[in-house]
Amino acid sequence: MEILKAERLVKIYQDNGVPVSALNNINLTVSKGEYVVIAGPSGSGKTTLLNLLGALDKPTEGRIYFEGEDITTKDKNELSKIRLHKLGFIFQAYNLIPVLTAIENIEFSMMLLGISDKERKEKALALMDELGIKELANKRPNEMSGGQQQRVAVARAIVNNPSVVLADEPTANLDSVTAGHLLDLMEQMNSEKNITFIFSSHDKNVIDRAKRLIILKDGRIDN
Amino acid sequence: MLLKLAWRNIWRNKRRSIIVLISIVVGLTAIVLTDGLSNGMIRQMLFNQVNLDISHLQIHKAGFNSNKVIKNFIPDYQHVESILKSNPEVAAYSKRVFATGILSSANNSSGVIIYGIDPEEEARVSIIKSSIVEGKYLSGSKREIIIGKKLAEKLGVDVGDKVVAMSNTLKGDIGSDAFRVAGIFQTANSEFDKMTVYIVAGAEQEMLNTGDNYHEFAVILKDYNNVTSIKSKLESALGSRYEVFTYKDLLPLFIFQMDLYKESMMILNIIIGLALIFGIVNTMLMSVFERIREFGVLMAIGMRNSKLYLMILFEAFMLGILGTLVGLVCGLLLDIPLAHSGINLSLFATGLESFGIGAIIYPVLSVGNLINAALFMPFVAVLGALYPAYKAIKLEPIYAINYV
Ligand SMILES: Nc1ncnc2c1ncn2[C@@H]1O[C@H](COP(=O)(O)OP(=O)(O)O)[C@@H](O)[C@H]1O
């Protein structure tokens, strides 16, 4: 089943009045349960593409269909609703709320959905257990290592059962062993829960484990 | 959970939040204190006036108040007296005879208003008996007079000295009598002390040749808050031959001043509030700018703008509530001892005395004022957060996430 479809995407930034072409005629289709890695050198447009697919930014030209719906025409509130219900995000770093504990960070997305206190706790704990991070429950982000924070971020991203999880270079700040564990986790969630992952990386270890690889170069797909 | 988040966000930058809290506490303490003080001052001014000579209600012959001449005495005062006696809301009353005249000593003379009273009755409605500072209050003897300290100084008389009072009589000729100064009083109102003297009603009636007649009933009620409704009850019971005035009717300028005073206090509070709003706007803006990236993450994971907005307002609201709790406690801790001991303003008292205020002000706290003060700060804090919160939700998530 086709979840995401990008048609002739173009993104041109204005850098102090100078147009910078970041994406050039991207066509891409992602199906349910895929595990996609977008690779490419720095500046090739990976972040830009993920932001567009994640409804965080709008393309200069082209269309993006999410579960068949065109999201390029939607307003801020509708997009925020789609992100809340259908998408999960993992960022490179600093992406947990610093004043909340691990479990509260995971609960936060559920709170936004209006899930009750009790149910939130149970679900968050069950998921943390599954991901092997139960002992982190009451730790604040600054009491956790980078790898631990990213695991909590994975938990937060998937707790609302999103259709797609988008991750922009999630392993960039981790050493290779920790990065490997994080990849194990994402692969496990992908195969066990059939969650679709799309993430970017320029790390060879990550790229080698990709089930589907899209290589970007100067804003174009190069494979 | 939003509340929990807001609460923890406050304590992220402890020093900054504490500075805001302190300013709220200081502002609120100032408001509680000035409110207490101004209330106390107003109450005292009013009480001094009311308890000196105005009383709560006055009854005269219709037209007396606008034409205070001797012949306008109360017709059938026994009728009025019986009505007052049977009214359960009346605590006390005093019958008075008035005349304007001249009081002379061996050295000097001065224009005065001569009150003819029943000493016992008058003692129940006014503070004149307790204001005696030298000698004694009227015993009931017709040859005694009590005068104010200022007047005694002017005339150069002391307790025991002889003075002569002179006034027009009912027929229009001059009546005069000699009196011995029985006592000297001093009230908070030096103007009053300069021009008011008291003798026994019978002596004045003889001097004025008015027979058994009075000009005024000064009435003290059990609860002065009911003064307006009691006034209309008395009016209908007495009929059109009489006039009834409340202290509010009799002190229009004073009531006006009181309102003016209350308004100026409100303006002061608004100024304090404005200063605080700017402080809070500034603080909340700083705290919003520090968290741009975090807001980006919150928006990315699907937090609606309205919730984000609410969260920032909650933060300010909580600061306001916290400041209010501490500020009220501080304000009360300062106010309550002062309410007992009073604040000595004797440095300025010469000016105040002519307004009828004593040198010592006792702050008065009303529950209504405290509630207003308690609601004020959280409201001010939320007001101060509106703009910073608006700034936050105007952020584009993509810009916010990449903000460094
Ligand atoms: N906000 C922006 N304004 C101007 N140019 C931008 C902006 N964001 C990205 N770019 C440019 O777009 C191109 C693609 O950037 P990006 O998507 O961040 O690539 P990657 O994530 O692969 O490093 C780069 O040339 C970059 O300089």
Ligand SMILES: [Mg+2]
């Ligand atoms: Mg990038």
